[in-house]
Amino acid sequence: MNQLHDYINNNKDRFLNELFELLKIPSISADSNYKPQVLQTADHVANALTKAGCENIQILATKGNPVVYADKIIDTNLPTVLVYGHYDVQPADPIELWDTPAFEPTIKKTEIHPEGAIFARGACDDKGQMFMHIKAIEFLIATNQLPCNVKFMIEGEEEVGSPSLAPFIKEHAELFKNDVILISDTGMISNNQPSITTGLRGLSYVEVEVTGPNRDLHSGFYGGAVANPINILSQMIAKLHDENNHITIPGFYDDVYQLSTEERSEMAKAPFEQKDYNKALNIEEEWGEKDYSTLERSTVRPTLDVNGIWGGYIGEGAKTVLPSKAFAKISMRLVPGQDPDKITDLFTDYFKSLAPKSVKVVVKPHHGGKAYRTPLDSIGYQAAYKAYAETFTNKPIPQPSGGSIPIVSLFSEVFKSHTILMGFGLNSDAIHSPNEHYGLFNFYKGIETIPFFYKYFSEIHQQNA
Amino acid sequence: MNQLHDYINNNKDRFLNELFELLKIPSISADSNYKPQVLQTADHVANALTKAGCENIQILATKGNPVVYADKIIDTNLPTVLVYGHYDVQPADPIELWDTPAFEPTIKKTEIHPEGAIFARGACDDKGQMFMHIKAIEFLIATNQLPCNVKFMIEGEEEVGSPSLAPFIKEHAELFKNDVILISDTGMISNNQPSITTGLRGLSYVEVEVTGPNRDLHSGFYGGAVANPINILSQMIAKLHDENNHITIPGFYDDVYQLSTEERSEMAKAPFEQKDYNKALNIEEEWGEKDYSTLERSTVRPTLDVNGIWGGYIGEGAKTVLPSKAFAKISMRLVPGQDPDKITDLFTDYFKSLAPKSVKVVVKPHHGGKAYRTPLDSIGYQAAYKAYAETFTNKPIPQPSGGSIPIVSLFSEVFKSHTILMGFGLNSDAIHSPNEHYGLFNFYKGIETIPFFYKYFSEIHQQNA
Numbered sequence: 001m002n003q004l005h006d007y008i009n010n011n012k013d014r015f016l017n018e019l020f021e022l023l024k025i026p027s028i029s030a031d032s033n034y035k036p037q038v039l040q041t042a043d044h045v046a047n048a049l050t051k052a053g054c055e056n057i058q059i060l061a062t063k064g065n066p067v068v069y070a071d072k073i074i075d076t077n078l079p080t081v082l083v084y085g086h087y088d089v090q091p092a093d094p095i096e097l098w099d100t101p102a103f104e105p106t107i108k109k110t111e112i113h114p115e116g117a118i119f120a121r122g123a124c125d126d127k128g129q130m131f132m133h134i135k136a137i138e139f140l141i142a143t144n145q146l147p148c149n150v151k152f153m154i155e156g157e158e159e160v161g162s163p164s165l166a167p168f169i170k171e172h173a174e175l176f177k178n179d180v181i182l183i184s185d186t187g188m189i190s191n192n193q194p195s196i197t198t199g200l201r202g203l204s205y206v207e208v209e210v211t212g213p214n215r216d217l218h219s220g221f222y223g224g225a226v227a228n229p230i231n232i233l234s235q236m237i238a239k240l241h242d243e244n245n246h247i248t249i250p251g252f253y254d255d256v257y258q259l260s261t262e263e264r265s266e267m268a269k270a271p272f273e274q275k276d277y278n279k280a281l282n283i284e285e286e287w288g289e290k291d292y293s294t295l296e297r298s299t300v301r302p303t304l305d306v307n308g309i310w311g312g313y314i315g316e317g318a319k320t321v322l323p324s325k326a327f328a329k330i331s332m333r334l335v336p337g338q339d340p341d342k343i344t345d346l347f348t349d350y351f352k353s354l355a356p357k358s359v360k361v362v363v364k365p366h367h368g369g370k371a372y373r374t375p376l377d378s379i380g381y382q383a384a385y386k387a388y389a390e391t392f393t394n395k396p397i398p399q400p401s402g403g404s405i406p407i408v409s410l411f412s413e414v415f416k417s418h419t420i421l422m423g424f425g426l427n428s429d430a431i432h433s434p435n436e437h438y439g440l441f442n443f444y445k446g447i448e449t450i451p452f453f454y455k456y457f458s459e460i461h462q463q464n465a
Numbered sequence: 466m467n468q469l470h471d472y473i474n475n476n477k478d479r480f481l482n483e484l485f486e487l488l489k490i491p492s493i494s495a496d497s498n499y500k501p502q503v504l505q506t507a508d509h510v511a512n513a514l515t516k517a518g519c520e521n522i523q524i525l526a527t528k529g530n531p532v533v534y535a536d537k538i539i540d541t542n543l544p545t546v547l548v549y550g551h552y553d554v555q556p557a558d559p560i561e562l563w564d565t566p567a568f569e570p571t572i573k574k575t576e577i578h579p580e581g582a583i584f585a586r587g588a589c590d591d592k593g594q595m596f597m598h599i600k601a602i603e604f605l606i607a608t609n610q611l612p613c614n615v616k617f618m619i620e621g622e623e624e625v626g627s628p629s630l631a632p633f634i635k636e637h638a639e640l641f642k643n644d645v646i647l648i649s650d651t652g653m654i655s656n657n658q659p660s661i662t663t664g665l666r667g668l669s670y671v672e673v674e675v676t677g678p679n680r681d682l683h684s685g686f687y688g689g690a691v692a693n694p695i696n697i698l699s700q701m702i703a704k705l706h707d708e709n710n711h712i713t714i715p716g717f718y719d720d721v722y723q724l725s726t727e728e729r730s731e732m733a734k735a736p737f738e739q740k741d742y743n744k745a746l747n748i749e750e751e752w753g754e755k756d757y758s759t760l761e762r763s764t765v766r767p768t769l770d771v772n773g774i775w776g777g778y779i780g781e782g783a784k785t786v787l788p789s790k791a792f793a794k795i796s797m798r799l800v801p802g803q804d805p806d807k808i809t810d811l812f813t814d815y816f817k818s819l820a821p822k823s824v825k826v827v828v829k830p831h832h833g834g835k836a837y838r839t840p841l842d843s844i845g846y847q848a849a850y851k852a853y854a855e856t857f858t859n860k861p862i863p864q865p866s867g868g869s870i871p872i873v874s875l876f877s878e879v880f881k882s883h884t885i886l887m888g889f890g891l892n893s894d895a896i897h898s899p900n901e902h903y904g905l906f907n908f909y910k911g912i913e914t915i916p917f918f919y920k921y922f923s924e925i926h927q928q929n930a
Binding site for chain 2: 029030031032090091093094097159160161201203205207212213214215216217218219220221222223224225226227228230231233234235237238239240241281282283284285286287288289294295297298301302303304305306307308309310311312313314315316317318319320321322323326327328329331333356357358359366367401402403404427430431432433434435
């Protein structure tokens, strides 16, 4: 690859400044108060793609936040790479736990990032990683080395489960037609040991509401005689796991892909120290489904977590209220075989069955998505493997992730192409948490590695043609 | 009693306007942001007592909000009535459920109050009821009919458990010395059937914090492998009751006063319709400890309620967080025999024992107080009985309440005098809830009835001397 290192070195500061401008806009898709900033960010991304040399820039309307489209078609006989990313970010709550403001990007050194890391909401997930692709394409176009066609699909609702994207891509299937989908929205094992994410968990996300009496009551006059929706909700949540931390929803495990003994022993070889893991989280003991390892629990086994709970008086001091309502947000991570709609139905039926007659229960599905696996023998996986091997000292290893990108399984259905998850983040990046950050090493290494994916993908594609 | 009806009729509107001014000040003791309004309310009460003809007005400092003192000593050889009340109010949350603003008092007619009721936070609890006493004393002084001495103790921390009052009354025991304590901070059965509250439940109120990992985590990467503090807190709360809704804390029931069969059958005679109760609350079924009636559950049996719970993401939309912490506010209503400090210790030990090693638990006691019973053969009870009998069509009946006024049991220890709970509120007044209100009938009937308490208390006291 000609001029790659020179190009990156000569533009290092500009790349960073441009990313900072992107990170400063609080494009929080979960909170409708930030809608103007979300739209502003879509414009910003469109401008960045124009500056990179892309063509046919479009900000396409969806039922929700818009999708930014751009392409560079050099020859319709050559294969097309579709780059998917998202410009929306998670809320910054709890903001009081950020050491520097979430939307004022700051460079700080850490033990893992001695050369510095960018601290900001979205630094890794996904503005920083998505922006590497724009800069990699800028390099390939500027130096006349783009070996195939490229299209961009940068959306604004990933952090709320991409609710508008499914109908959108079906409608625009021709525009986004591709031979492989490339996404950097995941991580790797360490800066010395790259890895390629070969699996994502699916998701079912619901919000539940338990109503007791028709109004908030004085707990002195009614306590003990009227069902308290917080106590009842707690009891219902408690019943969702048994004493071995298996999920108790009838039928929940029916379609779960069970790993073979061989697959399990292959997984067990991945570098992992429970002691270090516990120390990093300051927990005395891990937790989870009996008879499975931490790595299995967090990647290939389905789970159920309460992501939020609220009810009654949560202000300062004491209020003796027996509240009318209590709420929880509950998500289930799914594995290959499980259908999110079926799981949501199973949850709903079971959860309602746990309620005593003294309360009413509403279950509102938020969003869902199927799990996904990348075939290791696909051209895309092989190209990614060679790209990492070119720029890192160690060869990459395949690794399933416990996270979800709900739209990925739909991509494979609509486009009949594979998705390659070339993530450059680290587990310690604190995405979705206060003090999210992304290493400068990782940012520049991504820009360096991505061009090789295009090179090898085009080469192997031609060999197989 | 001379001129009583004329005096009330001639001053009806002024009484109401004066109460409205008091209700307009948001004296919320649970929220330190309202400290200036709390102090303003103490001044307001002091002025009202001055205008009523009281003397020696003092705003006495405590470790928290001040206590307003006033007296009218006509003869040190005569007995002294101590009027206790509170000028602080509960928070107005959830404010969106109020039909008219909580601190803009409004008169509206209801089915139970065809002549109108005052809608405002504190209308009944306790500004409206406390103010009746100031107006009754104004009448007695203005018409030269006060038959004994009177002292006022109007405090500003009742709604947060009177944390400063215990040391305060011990320090000022001589100043507040009395022969009987009179409080209107409770209710009666109905406007046709007066009742005198003869019992209060005690209270133990705690806040619990469950900590899992040291920071909020992404539930995709860690879910299923790290204990989620919300799931764990829910499980711990669920274990506080068994399948019969008995409280499971070891030793919790050890000192509970068990009602005799006779007492239980006496209680069962009180007018009560489960169907009407459920309909008023829009619940399909009541709930509570097995083998006890709704009336017993809500008055003479100890209970445990979660008054507030929070953790994780509680904003709009979906966030897939595995939070670091989850919290709950939990209160236990206690009955005669139970010691709040002992119960708080029992709770703390048991609650901590329910936690798996994967989390850390902190239990912070908020406040507590013992249960109380008024002896039916005391002079104060007899005087109150005769006063109600004088102004209502039906004679009053004794009734235990499920609520708590934590300071009452301490009063009997410090002053060696009985507390008489002459409440004029109704269960339907929605105290501690949105749309709290207090009937105009009840307000004026209180002002009419209270002077007779002074009359009969002085008479019976002299007969017994």
